[in-house]
Amino acid sequence: MVQMPFKDFFTEYGEANQYEIKEVVGKGSYGVVAAAVDTHTGEKVAIKKINDIFEHVSEATRILREIKLLRLLWHQDIVEIKHIMLPPCRREFKDIYVVFELMETDLHHAGGFVFKVCIVPLALFSQLTSYCFFFAANVFHRDLKPKNILANADCKLKICDFGLARASFGAATSAIFWTDYVATRWYRAPELCGCFSSEYTPAIDMWSIGCIFAEMLTGKPLFPGENVVEQLDLITDLLGSPTAGAISRIRNEKARRHLCSMRKKPAIPLSQKFRNIDPLALCLLERLIAFDPKDRPSAEEALAHPYFHGLANVKDEPSTQPISKFEFEFERRMLTKDDVRELIYREILEYHPQMLQEYLRGVDQIHFMYPSGVDQFKQHFLHLEGQPGRVERTPLRKRRYASLPRERVCTPIGEDTEDSNNSKSQTILAILRPHLLSPKKSLDIKGSEDSNNTSVQASENGCRKSSCSARCFSKSASIGASKCFGVKGYSKVRVSTVKF
Numbered sequence: 001m002v003q004m005p006f007k008d009f010f011t012e013y014g015e016a017n018q019y020e021i022k023e024v025v026g027k028g029s030y031g032v033v034a035a036a037v038d039t040h041t042g043e044k045v046a047i048k049k050i051n052d053i054f055e056h057v058s059e060a061t062r063i064l065r066e067i068k069l070l071r072l073l074w075h076q077d078i079v080e081i082k083h084i085m086l087p088p089c090r091r092e093f094k095d096i097y098v099v100f101e102l103m104e105t106d107l108h109h110a111g112g113f114v115f116k117v118c119i120v121p122l123a124l125f126s127q128l129t130s131y132c133f134f135f136a137a138n139v140f141h142r143d144l145k146p147k148n149i150l151a152n153a154d155c156k157l158k159i160c161d162f163g164l165a166r167a168s169f170g171a172a173t174s175a176i177f178w179t180d181y182v183a184t185r186w187y188r189a190p191e192l193c194g195c196f197s198s199e200y201t202p203a204i205d206m207w208s209i210g211c212i213f214a215e216m217l218t219g220k221p222l223f224p225g226e227n228v229v230e231q232l233d234l235i236t237d238l239l240g241s242p243t244a245g246a247i248s249r250i251r252n253e254k255a256r257r258h259l260c261s262m263r264k265k266p267a268i269p270l271s272q273k274f275r276n277i278d279p280l281a282l283c284l285l286e287r288l289i290a291f292d293p294k295d296r297p298s299a300e301e302a303l304a305h306p307y308f309h310g311l312a313n314v315k316d317e318p319s320t321q322p323i324s325k326f327e328f329e330f331e332r333r334m335l336t337k338d339d340v341r342e343l344i345y346r347e348i349l350e351y352h353p354q355m356l357q358e359y360l361r362g363v364d365q366i367h368f369m370y371p372s373g374v375d376q377f378k379q380h381f382l383h384l385e386g387q388p389g390r391v392e393r394t395p396l397r398k399r400r401y402a403s404l405p406r407e408r409v410c411t412p413i414g415e416d417t418e419d420s421n422n423s424k425s426q427t428i429l430a431i432l433r434p435h436l437l438s439p440k441k442s443l444d445i446k447g448s449e450d451s452n453n454t455s456v457q458a459s460e461n462g463c464r465k466s467s468c469s470a471r472c473f474s475k476s477a478s479i480g481a482s483k484c485f486g487v488k489g490y491s492k493v494r495v496s497t498v499k500f
Ligand SMILES: Nc1ncnc2c1ncn2[C@@H]1O[C@H](COP(=O)(O)OP(=O)(O)OP(=O)(O)O)[C@@H](O)[C@H]1O
Pocket: 025, 026, 027, 028, 029, 030, 031, 033, 046, 079, 100, 101, 102, 103, 104, 105, 106, 109, 147, 148, 150, 160, 161, 163, 404
């Protein structure tokens, strides 16, 4: 592990003191994510630093929406916010630090091959069960893609990045949904290519899940369009020209005209495109990537597909209630910068129950400022990001891992610390261990990605044998797949449990 650059790092004030930053593990458009250790509990965490959040009110609102949804959606397959650090000053803070459970990689950085293909049914099952959960809560993710699916070596997958997610409270809000919709093109449903439909259906998320599923099976993106027109071309090259009925349901006139003017294309059978892949997998894939959204299954219907036969009982999966619309009452107002700051501060207090009580009683919290601790914390983040111009650099010792260390994906299974006390999970991990990729195999497959044939061949061969064994295992052991994902005790809607 990396030694800390300051002997007395974070010792002076505040809870920044509590975390020992190790390395940067990810970057997104909103911030940098660093791996850290909670020195109070020894727990490994990921801290996402989001800076200058109030530069644009719309972006700050997006962050508010994201942290709120993650607090309310507490599910084993959704990344958990463990804590949000208290800003130094209620009325002036600009940055926030969100503490998540630490995951080892995401499906994008793992090259689409975190798991051997035998694990694909479990991985897909996990995504679909979380989607069932979203659906029960009336939440739509809207940006499902490999980068937003975090993964651990023990085949646990967790959905993250709820920046584009929305809670739906009836038709009135669905039109607003699309005003900021810029989800990643490769995973974008055809009805959204080149147009913003005013009507939202969860079928767009099912399309994305289908694309991710195909990528898990083959190791390559299914529709890697360079632009929207090429995206539609790639989709129709495989699925054939859409029917007149499907085209008529596309709202955007330009997109409709483009589709009508396309030369007629026949559909290519998936079994021809993806040779040697489990026919049941292809059968489900075909449904998930149906051109017409009305032909795509719901998550619940998809889970009932024979591809998952024997894996788990969907009825055992946690369910939830729709999120209260009062939580998102702010969506109906024109917010100023100060409004959003106050709302974010209020949301952060959910992780500081004692202060929340005082806040609700109207007591001002000026006594709770700890600038030095936060400043040092910021400095360390900047140091890790390699921005020497902004802060004085302090030499760090050589890191053992590069960013997003792939090696950690392949650490020996069973050494997982987070669920080491979960005996059910451990038992299943022990049985699944032989089906997981070894580090060597992982690199071999990744290395063959450039060559289409060899890459697909590697996964296809694995699929036939091992998808069967995964199912056989689950059946014979009579254990639900859901148990593989570190089932914790959870409540339907999470109430803040983090101690101040
Ligand atoms: N809990 C975590 N554990 C480990 N790595 C994480 C965690 N959360 C995020 N990451 C890594 O950081 C990356 C960026 O995180 P995230 O997607 O939340 O940021 P973002 O700024 O919202 O990204 P985007 O640009 O996609 O909106 C992820 O793709 C992942 O590689």
